[in-house]
Structure formats: C-alpha cells, structure tokens
Amino acid sequence: MSTILSLQGVNKSFGPIDVLHDINLDVKAGEVLCLLGDNGAGKSTVIRLLSGVHQPTSGQMVMDGKPVTFRNPREAADHGIATVHQFGGTFPLMSIGRSFFVGREPTRWVGPFRIYDRRKANEIAVKAVQNFGITRIDDGDRLVGGLSGGERQALAIARAVHFGARVLILDEPTAALGVKQATHVLRIVNEAKKRGLAVIFITHQVMHAMAVGDHFAVLIRGAVAADFHKGEKTREEITDLMAGGASMSALEAEIAASA
Amino acid sequence: MSTILSLQGVNKSFGPIDVLHDINLDVKAGEVLCLLGDNGAGKSTVIRLLSGVHQPTSGQMVMDGKPVTFRNPREAADHGIATVHQFGGTFPLMSIGRSFFVGREPTRWVGPFRIYDRRKANEIAVKAVQNFGITRIDDGDRLVGGLSGGERQALAIARAVHFGARVLILDEPTAALGVKQATHVLRIVNEAKKRGLAVIFITHQVMHAMAVGDHFAVLIRGAVAADFHKGEKTREEITDLMAGGASMSALEAEIAASA
Amino acid sequence: ADIAVIGGSNDDAFWNIIKKGIDDATPAVVANGGSVNYLRLVNYDNFAPDVVQLIRTAIAQEVDGLVIPNWVPEAEDPAIKEAVAAGIKVILMNAGGAEKAKELGAINYVGSDEYVAGQAGGAYFGKAGQKNVLCVNTLPGAANTEARCKGVIDAITAAGGKGAQLPLPSTSFGDPTAVAEAIKAEMLKDETIDGVITISAGDADSAAIAVAQAGRTISLGTFDMNQAGLDRIKAGTQSFAIDQQPYLQSYLAVSILASAIDFGTDLPTNPVLTGPGIVDASNIDATLAGVAKGAR
Amino acid sequence: MNRNSTLGGLLRRPEAGAFLGLVAVLGFFAIFGGVTFLLPGGMASWMNVAANLGLIAIPVGLLMIAGELDISVGAMVPFGAMTVAVLSGHYGLPIWAGIAVTMTFGVMIGLINGYMVIKSAVPSLIVTLGTLFAVQGVVLGLTVLITKSTSVALTVTGPAKAIFGDFVMGGQVQVMVLWWLAVTAGYILFVHFSRYGNWIFAMGGDKVSARNAGIPTERMTMLLFVLSSTSAAFVGMCQAILYNSAQVAGGQSFIFNAIISVVVGGVLLTGGFGSVVGIFFGTITFAIVTQGIYYTDFDRNWSSLIIGVLLLCAVLMNNTFRKMALASAPKKVAK
Amino acid sequence: MNRNSTLGGLLRRPEAGAFLGLVAVLGFFAIFGGVTFLLPGGMASWMNVAANLGLIAIPVGLLMIAGELDISVGAMVPFGAMTVAVLSGHYGLPIWAGIAVTMTFGVMIGLINGYMVIKSAVPSLIVTLGTLFAVQGVVLGLTVLITKSTSVALTVTGPAKAIFGDFVMGGQVQVMVLWWLAVTAGYILFVHFSRYGNWIFAMGGDKVSARNAGIPTERMTMLLFVLSSTSAAFVGMCQAILYNSAQVAGGQSFIFNAIISVVVGGVLLTGGFGSVVGIFFGTITFAIVTQGIYYTDFDRNWSSLIIGVLLLCAVLMNNTFRKMALASAPKKVAK
Numbered sequence A, B: 001m002s003t004i005l006s007l008q009g010v011n012k013s014f015g016p017i018d019v020l021h022d023i024n025l026d027v028k029a030g031e032v033l034c035l036l037g038d039n040g041a042g043k044s045t046v047i048r049l050l051s052g053v054h055q056p057t058s059g060q061m062v063m064d065g066k067p068v069t070f071r072n073p074r075e076a077a078d079h080g081i082a083t084v085h086q087f088g089g090t091f092p093l094m095s096i097g098r099s100f101f102v103g104r105e106p107t108r109w110v111g112p113f114r115i116y117d118r119r120k121a122n123e124i125a126v127k128a129v130q131n132f133g134i135t136r137i138d139d140g141d142r143l144v145g146g147l148s149g150g151e152r153q154a155l156a157i158a159r160a161v162h163f164g165a166r167v168l169i170l171d172e173p174t175a176a177l178g179v180k181q182a183t184h185v186l187r188i189v190n191e192a193k194k195r196g197l198a199v200i201f202i203t204h205q206v207m208h209a210m211a212v213g214d215h216f217a218v219l220i221r222g223a224v225a226a227d228f229h230k231g232e233k234t235r236e237e238i239t240d241l242m243a244g245g246a247s248m249s250a251l252e253a254e255i256a257a258s259a
Numbered sequence C: 001a002d003i004a005v006i007g008g009s010n011d012d013a014f015w016n017i018i019k020k021g022i023d024d025a026t027p028a029v030v031a032n033g034g035s036v037n038y039l040r041l042v043n044y045d046n047f048a049p050d051v052v053q054l055i056r057t058a059i060a061q062e063v064d065g066l067v068i069p070n071w072v073p074e075a076e077d078p079a080i081k082e083a084v085a086a087g088i089k090v091i092l093m094n095a096g097g098a099e100k101a102k103e104l105g106a107i108n109y110v111g112s113d114e115y116v117a118g119q120a121g122g123a124y125f126g127k128a129g130q131k132n133v134l135c136v137n138t139l140p141g142a143a144n145t146e147a148r149c150k151g152v153i154d155a156i157t158a159a160g161g162k163g164a165q166l167p168l169p170s171t172s173f174g175d176p177t178a179v180a181e182a183i184k185a186e187m188l189k190d191e192t193i194d195g196v197i198t199i200s201a202g203d204a205d206s207a208a209i210a211v212a213q214a215g216r217t218i219s220l221g222t223f224d225m226n227q228a229g230l231d232r233i234k235a236g237t238q239s240f241a242i243d244q245q246p247y248l249q250s251y252l253a254v255s256i257l258a259s260a261i262d263f264g265t266d267l268p269t270n271p272v273l274t275g276p277g278i279v280d281a282s283n284i285d286a287t288l289a290g291v292a293k294g295a296r
Numbered sequence D, E: 001m002n003r004n005s006t007l008g009g010l011l012r013r014p015e016a017g018a019f020l021g022l023v024a025v026l027g028f029f030a031i032f033g034g035v036t037f038l039l040p041g042g043m044a045s046w047m048n049v050a051a052n053l054g055l056i057a058i059p060v061g062l063l064m065i066a067g068e069l070d071i072s073v074g075a076m077v078p079f080g081a082m083t084v085a086v087l088s089g090h091y092g093l094p095i096w097a098g099i100a101v102t103m104t105f106g107v108m109i110g111l112i113n114g115y116m117v118i119k120s121a122v123p124s125l126i127v128t129l130g131t132l133f134a135v136q137g138v139v140l141g142l143t144v145l146i147t148k149s150t151s152v153a154l155t156v157t158g159p160a161k162a163i164f165g166d167f168v169m170g171g172q173v174q175v176m177v178l179w180w181l182a183v184t185a186g187y188i189l190f191v192h193f194s195r196y197g198n199w200i201f202a203m204g205g206d207k208v209s210a211r212n213a214g215i216p217t218e219r220m221t222m223l224l225f226v227l228s229s230t231s232a233a234f235v236g237m238c239q240a241i242l243y244n245s246a247q248v249a250g251g252q253s254f255i256f257n258a259i260i261s262v263v264v265g266g267v268l269l270t271g272g273f274g275s276v277v278g279i280f281f282g283t284i285t286f287a288i289v290t291q292g293i294y295y296t297d298f299d300r301n302w303s304s305l306i307i308g309v310l311l312l313c314a315v316l317m318n319n320t321f322r323k324m325a326l327a328s329a330p331k332k333v334a335k
C-alpha cells in the first residue's frame, strides 16, 4: 500500500513547552494507523499538525512524496485531509444539513445570486448519515443539539468521509459512546478503510484499537516509543505501552483480585 | 451487606418526555453497583435524582429505611451522597484547594471573622489527591485548569470520598482517561468499596465494569432491563445488554473478520 | 493671574463659543504673566458632583481666580465659598445672578438667566400670535433645560396662550429621527399646536423637518444657535433663536477677573448681563458674520 | 423536511417570539394610541425611527450571532454625520466626495476594530468601548479644530439629497426606510441563503471548531466589524444630509437601542442563534414602543417607565414562547 | 504552597495587570500633569471620583465574576438621590427615615432584578436594561408628580451629614472615600477570605456544577443583585446629602465607567476570574485617567480620545502580562 502522508522528524513546541520530539510516521492508503498513548502524550497535537490547526516548529510533512505545509485547516482540507477533532466539531444550534456542510456549503444559482442550497444540503447530509447506519435521522432541518452523542459523532465522521477525504483522522471518536454506538464507529472506520482511505484512529481503549488497527504507533511524552504492525504485539504489551510503559497487567490483576 | 439507598418505582419525565419508567434499584454498603446502558438510556438521569439535581415525577427514594426527598444537591450531600457528574464538576480558573472544598469551605476564626482557611484547604486537598496516588500534585494553589484530565478526575473523586460520603456516585469517570489513569480510577473505586462505601459506577466499557462491579443494572430506554450479580452473566451477555439488547458479538466478530 | 474657568461638556456647541471668548481673552492674561485653564465637564450625566469636583480641582491647582457657572447652587455653594475662603477671586458666569454672587462673596456675575431667556422666547411667540407652544426637552430632568421650558410656558400663558413641555426619554437622545418623529407625532395628535421651541440648536434641526411636514404653519424657535438654524432664519423657515451671547460671557468674565487680580480694578456694573438676545430676520446678517468667526 | 410547515416548527424559529412581541405592542398601542397610530402618518413615524436603528441593529446582531459585540457604533453615527458635514459643508467639497470619504473612514475604523479584536484576546465589548471613546474624541477634537464649532451645517441638493436624505411617498417617509428594506433583504440573502451566513452561525456556535472546519474566521470577523461601523457611519451621514446639519454629540443611545432590538429579535446573547427577520421585527417593536407613546394620552414623564416595562414583557414573552416550543423537541447537548 | 512569593506567581494574580496599568497612568500624568496632581489636593480630586465609582464597581464586578451583569445601577444612582431628597427634603421627614427608606427600596429593586434573572432564562444584561428604563421612568414621573420639579433641594445637618455627605481631612476628601475604603476591605474579606467568595467564583466558572456542588446559587445571585443596586442607591443618596440637592437625570455614565473599571481591574467578562483588589486598582486607574487630564496642558477637546487610547493601552497591557504569566504555567483545559 502506498504512503499518502508522512511526518519526518517533526518537532512542536508551544512557547517554552516542548510537546513533540522528532516524530516520524507514515500513513498509508487503505490502512488504519492507531495512535496510542497516555493522557497528555501529544496525540491530539500530532493531529492538529496534520490538519493544519498548528504548524510544526521544525521538521517536514510530506504528502504524495512532496513536502507540504498547511497554513490553516482549509489548506489541509483542500489536500483531502478530513479531521474529526476530540472535542466539538458540531454546532448544537445549527441544523444537521448546515452543520454537515459547514465551510463547504453547496450553492445554486437563483437569478444573479449564488444561494445556499438547503434542500440539497439536507438531502446529502441525511443520506450520508443514514449510509452509516443511523437510519433514525431523516430530517436535515433538525438541530444538531437534539442528536445523541453517538449520532453526532456519526455526523462528524460521515461529513469527513463525504468530502472525498483521502486521509480520515478521528481523535477519540468512541470516548463518550455506548457499546453499540462505538461498534458503529468501528464499523465506519472499517468501511472507510475498505474504500481505500488512510485512517488515523486515536483511542484509549485497547479493544477498539485492536479491533480496527493495522498499524500502531505509541506516543510517550511526545516521542514515538513504539511503531509496529498488527499481530506483532500482544494485548498486554500494547496495554503497557498505552499506559506510558508501565506494567499494567500487574495492576489489572491486582484490581481483579481485590474486587 | 445492608441496603443504604433504594429507588422504589421511580418515574421521571421532562415535560412531555418520559425518561425513566418504574425504576427499582438497591445500593448496598461495600458494594459497587454498575449502571450500564446505551447512550440516552437514562443513566445520568438516575444519578441526578439520587444527587438531588432533579426530583422524581413519582415513586419513592428510601435511605436507611426511611423515605427521603432531596430538594437540591445540598440536601443529598448532607445525607452523605457524593456525586462526580459526567461533565464538569471542577472549575478551571480556581485553585486546587478552593475547587476541592467548593460549597464546603473550611473556615477558622480570626478575631470576629470566620475566614476561609486557605492553608488547611490546600493541605487537605493535596493530601487527599496524593492519597489517591497522584503524587505529582503538591501545590494546592495551582489552578485546576492546569491539571490533566486524569488528575482532575482524581481530584473530583478524592473530593467526594473525603466528605465522608456513604454513597459515591461516578458518572463515566473513565471516558476521557488514558489506560493508566483509568486503572487509577478503578483502583480508587475498589479502595472506596473496601472502606465500606456504596459506589455507583457508570461506564460504557465492559472491561471496566467487570473489573470492579459486584452488581449490575442495565437500563434500556429508561427501564431496568436486567439486574444481576457478578458472575451471573458472561462478558458477551453483558455487552449485548449494554448495547440495548442487540447482539453485539456478531457485530464484533464481523469487524474483527473484516479488519 | 492664574485663572480657571469651569464650563460645560466638550461636545456642547455653546461651551465652545465660550472657549472662543476665553481664547481671545487669554493673550492679555498671559502678557501679564498669568494663565487660563478651561476645565470642562465630560458629560452632564452626573452633573452636580462633577461640577463640584471641578471646583475642587481648581482649588487644588491653587489658582488665583475662578470663573464658574452656578448651575446647582445647593451643591456648588459650599465649594465656591471654600474657594473664596482660600483667597481665590470668583466670578459667577452664565448661571447664578448678582444676588447669588454677593451672597457667595464672588466679585461679579456675567451672564443671563435661563428662566428669563425662556420668558423672552415665550413672549416672542405671544407677540407673534401663537396660542399653543410645545417646548421640546431632550434632556428632561436637568435644571437648566427645565428652567428654559418653564420660562417659555409661563410667558406664553401670561400672553393668553398655552404651553406644554415634551420630555423625551433617553432612548431618543442624539437620534435626530427619533426627536423629529416625536415632535411630528405630537403635532399630529394636537392640531392646535402652532409654536415649537427646542432647548438646543441641534434639536431645532430635527424640529425643522417635523415642522415642515406638519402641513400647517408652525412657528419654530430655539435656544442657542448653530449655522443650520441661522440659515433657516435667513430663509424664513425658523422664527428666532434665543442667544445669550456666550462669547461676551467668557471674554468679559476672564478680562474683568484678570484685571481685578492683576491691577486691583473694580467694575461698578454688577451684574453684567449678556442676554437674552433674540436673533431673528431683523438682525440675521450681522449675526452670521459673527458666526463665521466662531464667536456667535 | 417540513419543519416549517408545523406550528411547533414555526414557533421554533428565532423570529417567532419577536413576531409575537411585535403583535402584542401593536395591539397595545392600537388600543391606547387610537387609529392615528396605524394611519400612514403614524406608521411613517415609527418606520423612520426603525429604519435608522435597523440599519445599525442588523450588523450589530450579526456580530452578536458570531459571538462578538460592537458598541463603537455609538460614536460612528456622529462620526459619519460630522465627516460629511465638514468635508462637503465646511470645506465645500462635492457631496459625492464627502460621501466616498465618509464611507472609506467607516470601513477603516471597522478594520481597526476587527484587527484589534482578532490580534488581542481582549473581548470585543472592551475593545470597541475603547474605540467608542477614541472616535468620540477624534470627532470632537478635529471638528472644533477645523470649524471652531461643534455643529456644522450642510446643504445638499440634487440626486445625492434624493438618494440619501429626503422624504419619499408623500413626504412622510424617509428615503432611509427604502435603504433599510433593501439592505434587510440583502442581509437575509447573505445570512440565510448564502454560504457566508452559515459561517457566521458556526463561528458563534464554536469558534475553534469553525476555524477547524476551514472557515476563514478572522476575515469574517473583520467583515462583520466593517459592516457595523460602516452602517453606523452611513446612518449618521444620511441624517446630516436630511437634517442639513451635524452635531458632535449624540448617537450613544444607538448602542443600547440596537442591543435591545437585537435581543428582542430573538438573537442569543451568547451567539450562534438568531435571524435577520427576527432583528427586523425586534427593531420595529422597539420603534413602536418608543414612538407609540406620543400617540397615547399617557403623561410623557412616564415614557421611560412604559418603555422599560414593555421591553421586559416583550423579552419575557419571547422567551416563554421559545421555551415552550423547544420543550417539544429533544435538546440534549451531549458535549 | 508559595505561589505568591515568586514573580511569576505575583503576575498570575488577577490584579497584577491592573496594578501595572495603574502605575503606567500614574507615571503618564505625573510627567504631563506635574506634581500638583500627586499633592494632597490633586490626589483628593481623583480619590473622590474613584470612591463614588468604586462603591458601585465592586458589586458590579462581583456580578461579572459570577457570570451576570447589572446595568440598572445607572438608574439607581439618581433613584437613591431623589428618594432621600423627596422624603427628607420635600416632605421634610427625618433624614434617618429618608435614609432607611432609600436603602430599603435599593434592596427591593435588587431583589426584583435577581428574581427576574433567576426565574426567566433571559440574560441579566437584558433584564437589567429593562429595570434601567423602568426605574428612570419611575424617578422622573414620580418626582414631577410630587414636587412639580426635577430638581429637589435637601439640607442635612448633624451626624447624618457628617457620616454620609461631608468632607473630611482638611475639607478636600469626601467622607465617601472612607466608606469606599472600608467597604472595599469588607468585600476583600467577603470575597477572598470567606467561603461565600469561593461560591461566587464557582458560579462564574460553571453554574450547573456549582449548583451540583451544593452551593445555593439562586440565593447568591439575589444577594449580588441586592448588593449592586443598594450600593448604587447608597452612592446617589450620599451625593444628594453632600451636594444638598438631587436631580432626576444622570447616572448613566456609571454603567460604562463601572464596567470599564472592572475589566481594567482584570475581571474576565466571561466570569469565574477576578479580584476585589484588581477592581479597586481598575477604579483608581479610571479615575486618574479621567481626572488627570485637567492637570495637563492638553486641549480639553481631546480628552475623550486620550481616555479611549489610555483605556485600550491599559487593557492590552493587562492582557499581555496575564498571557505572559500564564504561558509559564501549564494550562491545558481537558474538558
């Protein structure tokens, strides 16, 4: 599979705080890269570099073999990178159709005016969300605030997939979701992978990571501590790495025993 | 073990929307009750009734054998019910000491004035948090906004335990936490249980639920669909129930296969 | 002599003509080694306290002489007495009167009287045959504007007509359309209104539009004047403006005070009255010439 | 798909409460003010006031929807009036030159506001409070310096007068009303039918997410500040042309009046929710409340009280209806 | 434990920026205004202004910390002045009765404000805008009805005069300054040393969480509104006693002046952060800026401009320092 996007020796500091050190990562088409790591390890910061929210302090981002810089989220989006950020991303007081197309509204000509095409937006948005299995949503005029957490997440992901993304980035999409909704999201990830997208998937749940991941990168304190493929490590090893290198199996055993 | 608190035939509606139907639940000292269920099943609503945020539309809450009504969160707290709500609960721009004691500030007499005892508050707060294993926190004047998600969660739980709670309620405390931090919280839950508290624990992660739960109640669309004890059901059965009765094993298998 | 002059708000046209008088009198004071400091209210919002504050500021600056309008006697008198007690020579200007000056120990009063000015306006309407006059007050509650309207109403009543005040709420202050529409509405409602007078020159610009649209002959007058109002008088669409000749007030007050301090002069004319003067079609051209120089 | 065809759907629109408030005050004054109030002459009276206010309230409302505030409009009205009066009245430049320069300055001050809000993290209320004072100071200082007066006359004739400052339709209605209606239609297109409107709502809903979604939030913020300050300068300019004169003082009442109109019009102070039509209704409501008094027999000294009470009622009613309407829809906000 | 002993710690306090702003304007006017400005007479001049404003700014600032706003204070000042003047001046009641009734009304209007804010979901800016107009209307209407005038004289002698409206310390300093200093000390105790202060910050940080934590948020909100309206009525009352007269108009400038002082004092407009000492410094800064001009040789016509620019500078500086200070501390907000 071909590498679409890669980070080469990327560093990122916020003022005096060094958050990322010498990150090297390859993202391949049709593959799910799971980014794992402790709270504060720097996962979301990697995502923000890839999606143009921040720029690397040093180092290089390469897309299709050519160096690229994204000065803002729009440029990243124009390169086919679609991101569902950890928090937010939907607008509670906006309609489903408008929220789906925010920043990329469909328009049509009415006389001399290019107007927002509400019907088209609603239709596409509803269809995109239903394609992901959320068939309860049938009215594009409903407010996003009225959707459940899982439905919102599906909306955000459907949006990312819809805009012809080549790279789909999901930052902890399953954190607040119920079992069914989370499984839903995992299915979506698989679906996207099958369509040939490169997916970057962040989670704190080993089971979710193992369910969809082809390739795993573990961040510990801002550096890539491990980079391996499916089947190369056991669940226990991965869990220990996710916990920042601590031996979790002992802890888990202790808890299970004491309970 | 003795039943501390129980819900008897409780219903709750918000205007025209019925959210809870005929809930019967017992919470026992020294036991962890896991409240499971899909997004929107009504878990947080049960919690809000128990902690005095809302009042039941009908039905009875019984504490130590006597019927009780909590007109506001303060009354519930006075009955020894400490709650860590799903979102919020800490104040980013306040110091650790002040945030820990919010609503129950320690005071001392200085001449004719009862003043807030900052040193004492900080000392107690720092000690309480450190007792839960977060030893990095040593300055009670630091702002809560500077803590990581896991540290905040620990602060909120330590607070609840500290105030002599007899019933500790945790609404999705592990959702945004890393593996290590989540394990930490699970250890805290066990610790609280050992001290004889009754714990109500909400989670979407089967592993977390099974690691600490003694007793499980599953809500489906606002009603108690299952109520069983540790060891009475398999992980697969619990997962299916958590997903609102759908058969998840098939789905999971499908995902694993397609990946 | 170091002289402080206390005056009204910066954006009040009247007090900028006062400034012209001060500026013209200043060179003579400076030539004799003195200075003139013009202390002005920022706005009329917290009126009495702010004025007293300015008096105290002047005392703190240890000036030799103080020119001060006695707008709110109850509030200002103690502070003025204090200034006098501190050895500062005081002239009351613009508001106060000779009696008050004597009472406070001020050496003179230069100015006119708002109530008397209002009476002059009311009498003008009366003589011209108006029977029902509306006095538009965009700053209701302020002592000076209330006195103006009271004078108008009293004089027109004495002349056999009637008058009423139209107090406008603060939501319309500074919005000429809201002012114009309010006046228009009153005239629609009461068909007998045949005279309108406004408490400031700016409001007259709004009133002129309202009057023009009333569809009947209505005589318009105003307190104070601006270029647009004078143009209307010249064109015949406004009857008159009541002028208290502010230029004279400050020019004379500063000159008299400086001379008293520096040379010990004592002017026997007391009070020195500068108004009310009525500007109408009969004297418009001379007035316009003065306006061009910023003194009217 | 058919949210708008049900009663509940209609009530859920941001302008629903505003419309009911409008109907209520219309009824109130129709009863206490008599019919004059609804005849052409009476209607013109509140239409004129609404037009002056509405031209400013709509961009102020859009800023509020986008999560910002602009109170410097209170200084921009006299600024616009004075600039054109000094240039074309005092200096005698051609009126079109005066108009062009006035509008250019309006744009520039909007850019300054927007730039400062974007670059500093200071809330826009405070930034524009600073510009409010600064612009007031500049207007006063320069006017006195140049004209030795605080009131400048201006006589405009010909097409400029007809376009910007005259009466139309039987001489009762300011030409400003036509501007207002046209501009409101333009704003409706812009906000509710163009893609840019969507961006404004998204910015007010969650500025970070909006930026992450690729919306040029900074440029939009600048644009909105330019709209508000230019509109205020425009209103001032038209007033100077209409009344043949400009004063240094005044205009501050536009600040609160615009905010009231916007909020009565159903815009959320916290941003992300509202509509141009709502602001339009809110402005008319406000104009009727303030002007209607003159058609009643109430003692004029009570007008502030009546305005205060009516506004409270309108807002409370507006709110009650919105809550009632929303109660019938799920509104869980999971974040 | 020793956050306050380091420079970074000091700079991180809410009042740090306000203090630096104060030093800057003091320096500015010491240079351009000369020494008179710092001599007792000059100091009294801005201390008096600061005292009047500060008594109102602190409760307004506490409301802002708690996430609310009260702009009805602009009407409460003339309300307080007029009530005592009508009762004890016009009707000739004993002055203590006049004072008691005035304060009681102040409390009642605060309760009304608080009640409406709690019971309706309407933002407090709008609710208090309504009461602003309503109280203005009541004051004007009743005063004219009762006294047939808009300016009422009041002569107070004896202890009431000495306590509420006299000059102390050589006749330059209003007794109000002592009130202000005492009340500020009280507020510092209340906000920073009592448990209730903690509640105010918690309410501004997250009202729902605060309520869930057992804080009686509704009672606290009522209390704060009562404090602000009563303080404003108190200031008006003292002014009437001091100046022997009360006017119907005026007081509105207190609205913006108080908000400016509070924000210059480092309180976050969004709530949850600030300090009484900061507001204290902010008030003095504002008073110096507005009074200092009179001690300089600047043309008075430019005073608004100077005030605007100085305020912008103070706020920007304040902000820059806060950001610099916070940059040295981790500030990830995980929520």
Ligand SMILES: Nc1ncnc2c1ncn2[C@@H]1O[C@H](COP(=O)(O)OP(=O)(O)OP(=O)(O)O)[C@@H](O)[C@H]1O
Pocket: A014, A017, A019, A037, A038, A039, A040, A041, A042, A043, A044, A045, A046, A086, B149, B176, B178, E330, E331, E332, E334
């Ligand atoms: N804008 C910023 N300024 C300063 N520090 C920042 C900024 N953004 C992130 N950080 C810091 O960088 C570190 C990594 O943050 P990041 O959000 O990438 O962690 P994460 O791996 O996504 O954690 P989580 O699992 O909790 O989401 C944290 O210590 C955080 O405080």
Ligand SMILES: Nc1ncnc2c1ncn2[C@@H]1O[C@H](COP(=O)(O)OP(=O)(O)OP(=O)(O)O)[C@@H](O)[C@H]1O
Pocket: A149, A176, A178, B014, B017, B019, B037, B038, B039, B040, B041, B042, B043, B044, B045, B046, B086, D330, D331, D332, D334
């Ligand atoms: N105040 C309210 N008014 C109206 N409906 C409400 C209110 N609070 C909750 N609901 C509704 O009640 C239902 C249950 O909500 P609740 O928050 O209890 O779910 P939950 O089980 O905690 O879900 P999650 O796992 O996503 O946290 C939802 O459909 C929600 O929309």
Ligand SMILES: [Mg+2]
Pocket: A043, A044, A045, A086, A171
């Ligand atoms: Mg993250």
Ligand SMILES: [Mg+2]
Pocket: B043, B044, B045, B086, B171
């Ligand atoms: Mg929940």
